[in-house]
Amino acid sequence: MQTHIKQRDSAVTDQFAGSDISPLMQRVYANRGITDAGQLAMSLKNMHSPYTLKDIHQAVELLLHALDSKQRIIIVGDYDADGATSSALALRALKHLAAEVSYIVPSRFKFGYGLTPEIVEICGQQSAELIITVDNGISSIAGAQHASDLGIKLLITDHHLPAADLPIADAIVNPNQAGDQFPSKALAGVGVMFYLLIALRAKLRELDWFNRHNIEPLDIVQWLDIVALGTVADVVPLDQNNRILVEQGLRRMRAGKACEGIKALLSIAGIEHNRVLASDLGFQLGPRINAAGRLEDMSIGVECLLTDDPARASTIAASLHELNNTRREIESEMQQQALQSLAMLEKTELTESSEMGLCVYQPGWHQGVVGILAARLKEKYYRPTIAFADGDEQQLKGSARSIPGLHIRDILATVASQYPDLMTKFGGHAMAAGLSLPQDNYQAFKAAFNHVLARHLSADDLQAYILSDGELMAEQLSLTVAREIRNAGPWGQGFSVPVFDGHFEVLDQRIVGQKHLKLSLQATNSNNILDAILFNYANFGWQTRAQTVHIAYQLEVNYFRGVETPQLIIKHLQVIAMH
Numbered sequence: 001m002q003t004h005i006k007q008r009d010s011a012v013t014d015q016f017a018g019s020d021i022s023p024l025m026q027r028v029y030a031n032r033g034i035t036d037a038g039q040l041a042m043s044l045k046n047m048h049s050p051y052t053l054k055d056i057h058q059a060v061e062l063l064l065h066a067l068d069s070k071q072r073i074i075i076v077g078d079y080d081a082d083g084a085t086s087s088a089l090a091l092r093a094l095k096h097l098a099a100e101v102s103y104i105v106p107s108r109f110k111f112g113y114g115l116t117p118e119i120v121e122i123c124g125q126q127s128a129e130l131i132i133t134v135d136n137g138i139s140s141i142a143g144a145q146h147a148s149d150l151g152i153k154l155l156i157t158d159h160h161l162p163a164a165d166l167p168i169a170d171a172i173v174n175p176n177q178a179g180d181q182f183p184s185k186a187l188a189g190v191g192v193m194f195y196l197l198i199a200l201r202a203k204l205r206e207l208d209w210f211n212r213h214n215i216e217p218l219d220i221v222q223w224l225d226i227v228a229l230g231t232v233a234d235v236v237p238l239d240q241n242n243r244i245l246v247e248q249g250l251r252r253m254r255a256g257k258a259c260e261g262i263k264a265l266l267s268i269a270g271i272e273h274n275r276v277l278a279s280d281l282g283f284q285l286g287p288r289i290n291a292a293g294r295l296e297d298m299s300i301g302v303e304c305l306l307t308d309d310p311a312r313a314s315t316i317a318a319s320l321h322e323l324n325n326t327r328r329e330i331e332s333e334m335q336q337q338a339l340q341s342l343a344m345l346e347k348t349e350l351t352e353s354s355e356m357g358l359c360v361y362q363p364g365w366h367q368g369v370v371g372i373l374a375a376r377l378k379e380k381y382y383r384p385t386i387a388f389a390d391g392d393e394q395q396l397k398g399s400a401r402s403i404p405g406l407h408i409r410d411i412l413a414t415v416a417s418q419y420p421d422l423m424t425k426f427g428g429h430a431m432a433a434g435l436s437l438p439q440d441n442y443q444a445f446k447a448a449f450n451h452v453l454a455r456h457l458s459a460d461d462l463q464a465y466i467l468s469d470g471e472l473m474a475e476q477l478s479l480t481v482a483r484e485i486r487n488a489g490p491w492g493q494g495f496s497v498p499v500f501d502g503h504f505e506v507l508d509q510r511i512v513g514q515k516h517l518k519l520s521l522q523a524t525n526s527n528n529i530l531d532a533i534l535f536n537y538a539n540f541g542w543q544t545r546a547q548t549v550h551i552a553y554q555l556e557v558n559y560f561r562g563v564e565t566p567q568l569i570i571k572h573l574q575v576i577a578m579h
């Protein structure tokens with residue numbers, strides 16, 4: 001798949017007049033839709049109020065009644081990092097309030113996703129009087145009905161897109177439900193729970209509850225490290241509200257105030273806590289937490305975030321580290337199998353654009369890894385991709401990933417509408433979704449999926465490109481500017497780390513870590529020599545005799561043995577001239 005570098009249309013006006021923001025960062029911010037310097041404020045006071053969330057008052061009353069009545073509360077979480085952080089946050093807060101609370105994270109292999117009737121039955125057997133879902137529940141029609149039948153109160157907290165029909169619940173807190181006025185629709189599940197706790201604390205303060213019960217006031221800010229981890233790991237858009245949550249959580253980590261589990265995860269990943277970035281949460285900590293849910297039991301991840309014992313945290317973090325290594329091995333094997341099966345497709349159908357999307361499946365693939373596989377194939381072929389694994393009762397479980405501009409859940413909804421008998425269930429977001437279907441329907445679904453895609457995509461939509469913030473002048477390729485960029489985040493989904501492009505002479509090259517290419521580059525019309533690294537260089541078809549290259553790159557701070565230097569992280573490379 002040919003990738004092109006495309007410079008953004010920068011349009012800096014006077015929106016930053018009077019600020020001390022450098023011209024370079026003004027350009028970068030304008031490219032990300034920032035129209036006012038106030039949108040960069042990262043103080044907690046700049047967060048949205050919780051009271052525009054639909055059902056927030058009903059949810060608070062449910063919790064208040066449960067606390068005062070000493071009701072048995074069970075948290076039902078999802079088996080990913082957002083679900084783990086949401087569960088840990090809810091548990092820490094409710095235990096502080098002396099609630100009788102426990103949690104269940106359904107196994108993806110035994111129970112599947114969400115509040116199923118089977119999970120509700122277990123809650124009933126454990127004498128639950130109130131079930132709180134975190135990061136799930138909005139599509140759990142049958143489970144909610146079973147809770148109602150058993151006389152169990154139900155509070156759903158979720159952020160996934162709802163269907164036309166909502167589950168029966170005593171309260172639903174989800175910024176994406178119809179009629180909700182909360183300004184940010186990008187909250188992760190852990191963000192929704194954070195907001196619910198803010199509203200609960202306000203109510204308890206109003207009632208003088210803490211004094212009457214001789215309980216220390218709820219310090220929710222202390223758990224912002226957990227909120228930041230879940231928000232980044234779930235790859236939700238980092239609008240201003242989410243950036244505040246992430247930035248404040250990062251500040252706690254850098255100050256050494258993270259929970260013991262996050263400290264242990266940072267340590268085993270080789271990250272110094274005072275230098276942690278949002279990208280570390282997404283690429284280092286998140287995958288280790290997720291590995292528990294993908295391969296074994298997400299309760300391992302939850303326990304890591306719950307313990308206050310440093311030794312136990314280190315032990316659990318080591319287990320998560322090993323699970324993640326195993327996940328990588330499984331993923332690598334599955335990816336090789338998928339690439340082999342797509343080899344002929346790449347030579348024929350893909351080049352003729354007859355396949356707008358990819359559906360891949362092989363018996364024996366691991367359910368917990370198909371999401372990552374879909375993401376990898378989507379990146380390689382730049383097509384919406386669904387990877388399937390065997391489920392129970394002759395069902396396939398699929399994980400879908402999309403390309404920018406295509407809402408994958410809406411595509412699945414269209415398939416469900418036009419071909420109502422193909423899928424058993426589906427749900428998700430714009431860029432990622434999940435689905436189940438009978439094994440016998442796989443080929444028919446594949447055809448239907450591509451039929452729907454053909455009406456929403458053109459050949460031009462399938463041209464991969466990297467957006468660049470333009471060129472940097474030679475004097476801007478410096479440690480000072482690299483630090484400025486680093487400190488200007490947090491960067492992430494929907495607020496991408498700056499990428500620049502330019503032409504460079506190749507002075508030297510060597511292989512490091514067996515698969516990465518270390519380069520010495522010199523910018524045109526400059527004597528400045530820069531270190532650069534191209535990860536997984538074989539994917540780029542590297543030419544060893546290259547003399548001049550056009551690259552898209554990130555300017556980052558490299559920290560090695562206590563010394564900081566500027567470094568170019570190459571995101572795309574094109575050979576311009578050969579020796």
